[in-house]
Amino acid sequence: MFIHGIQVAGFRDLASFQVEGLGRVVQLMGESPARVAFGDAVELAFAGLSHEGMRQWAVGVGLNSGGSVPAKVDEGFPEQLEVEVGGVAEALLLDGRRDLQVSVEVTLDPPLFGRLRELGGRDPRIAVALAGRPSLRWTVGVLFSATYDMMAIHLNKFQVGEEELALHSGEKVPWAPRFLASLAPRFLRFREGESQLGLIRKALLSRKEHGSYERWRKSLGSPELRLVEEPDGLTSLLADELPLRRFGSETRWRAHLAAEIYLGGRDILFSERSDGLLTGAVEGGGCPLEQVWLPGEDSGAIRVVPDEPVEKPLRPAIGMGRPVGLP
Numbered sequence: 001m002f003i004h005g006i007q008v009a010g011f012r013d014l015a016s017f018q019v020e021g022l023g024r025v026v027q028l029m030g031e032s033p034a035r036v037a038f039g040d041a042v043e044l045a046f047a048g049l050s051h052e053g054m055r056q057w058a059v060g061v062g063l064n065s066g067g068s069v070p071a072k073v074d075e076g077f078p079e080q081l082e083v084e085v086g087g088v089a090e091a092l093l094l095d096g097r098r099d100l101q102v103s104v105e106v107t108l109d110p111p112l113f114g115r116l117r118e119l120g121g122r123d124p125r126i127a128v129a130l131a132g133r134p135s136l137r138w139t140v141g142v143l144f145s146a147t148y149d150m151m152a153i154h155l156n157k158f159q160v161g162e163e164e165l166a167l168h169s170g171e172k173v174p175w176a177p178r179f180l181a182s183l184a185p186r187f188l189r190f191r192e193g194e195s196q197l198g199l200i201r202k203a204l205l206s207r208k209e210h211g212s213y214e215r216w217r218k219s220l221g222s223p224e225l226r227l228v229e230e231p232d233g234l235t236s237l238l239a240d241e242l243p244l245r246r247f248g249s250e251t252r253w254r255a256h257l258a259a260e261i262y263l264g265g266r267d268i269l270f271s272e273r274s275d276g277l278l279t280g281a282v283e284g285g286g287c288p289l290e291q292v293w294l295p296g297e298d299s300g301a302i303r304v305v306p307d308e309p310v311e312k313p314l315r316p317a318i319g320m321g322r323p324v325g326l327p
Contacts, residue, residue: 001186001267002291004107004135006042010100012093013037016307020105024282027274027296030304035295038304040092042270042293043189045104048140048153050184054078060191062088063151076177078153089148098146103139103157106183109267109290116160119175129161136160138180155180186267188260192252196259197235200227203263212262215286219258219277223247262287269293 005020014037028035040061047057058064064084083089093100108116113134120126137159143152158165158176166172203213204227217225223239230236237244237255244252254277260269261281270293271278278292 001106001109001112001183003042003104003268005105006045007103008038008041008101010094010097011037011041012091012095014041014304014306015094017041017304018307019302022291023300024291025279026291026293027298027301028293028304029295029297029301034304034306036272037092039189039270039272039293041100041102042104043187044100044142045102045138045140046184046187048078048102048142048155049138049180051078053184054081054153058083060189061092063092076181077155080150080152083144083149083151086148089144089151093144098144098148099141101139101141101156103137105135105137108134108136116179119179120160125163125165126160129159129163131161133161136183185265187270188264188266188268189270190257190260190272192256196256197227197237199259199263200237201229201235209263212287216258216262219262220251220254223251225255225258261289267291 002024003022003026005018005022007018008014009016013031013033017034017038028038040057043057043060047053055064055066058081059066062085064081108130113130116136117126117130120130137157138155139157141154141156143154145151155167158167158173158180165176167176200213200216203209203216206213219225220239223242225244226238226241227235228238237252239247239251239255244255253273254275257271257275258277260266261277265288267288268291269278269289272295274294274296278294281287281289282292
């Protein structure tokens with residue numbers, strides 16, 4: 001699975017922007033604020049499909065410190081989330097607006113195509129849609145309260161090919177919520193942290209993932225990496241049998257990035273920094289990555305600059321009802 005096209009609206013530093021026809025390696029160029037806002041938007045498209053994804057997005061953009069958990073609804077999608085840090089929402093939003101919206105189209109890989117066809121069962125709409133355009137489209141929106149201390153999350157639209165399927169009405173497709181939620185972990189916006197140590201340890205202890213662990217160990221060429229478990233249960237990384245920290249923050253960052261590439265099981269990885277590990281992973285294989293996003297200035301790079309601002313604020317989808325606690 002990889003992103004074919006995306007449309008963004010409502011961000012202060014990226015009022016309106018769209019791009020399509022994306023390939024396996026997506027290079028982004030332009031002013032840093034616009035590129036960061038675009039990263040926030042791409043991440044939101046997948047975060048809105050799961051509770052944990054939405055929580056992580058809110059922490060990543062600075063709205064929360066990590067304690068607030070999205071409220072659940074019957075469909076399984078996150079519905080609303082308390083905002084803990086004041087002033088951040090206003091800095092995210094275009095002046096005069098309280099909403100953000102992201103629409104994304106992804107191209108299906110063969111396993112996902114087969115799974116969707118199986119889930120569709122005897123529904124002729126799914127078979128026809130997949131035959132015409134084997135892709136998925138969905139739209140995620142966020143609406144902040146007038147005091148910016150609460151936000152409603154709404155999944156507005158879901159399409160298979162050109163066929164739009166109901167998510168919230170009486171004719172909603174029963175398998176759609178769980179299917180969409182399963183797509184959320186396929187995307188990652190890379191942030192260096194302790195989570196990568198857990199991935200490495202899991203692969204080290206798994207016979208099935210031994211080959212992936214070995215590819216990670218040798219991914220930097222030099223130094224060669226290794227994870228060790230101390231007597232007190234803590235884990236640490238070695239590089240050429242020395243503590244990784246001795247090789248500096250750049251090598252540490254690359255070691256953690258390589259863990260996500262080879263051990264994270266992602267389809268799409270978005271990085272704020274450019275590195276040959278990213279393009280090499282997609283072009284050389286040996287990992288599940290199908291698409292990488294990174295800064296770049298090659299001839300095919302996409303310039304991230306705002307289009308003309310959208311004048312009318314976006315609204316929650318019909319049938320969503322009035323979000324609890326919001327005007």
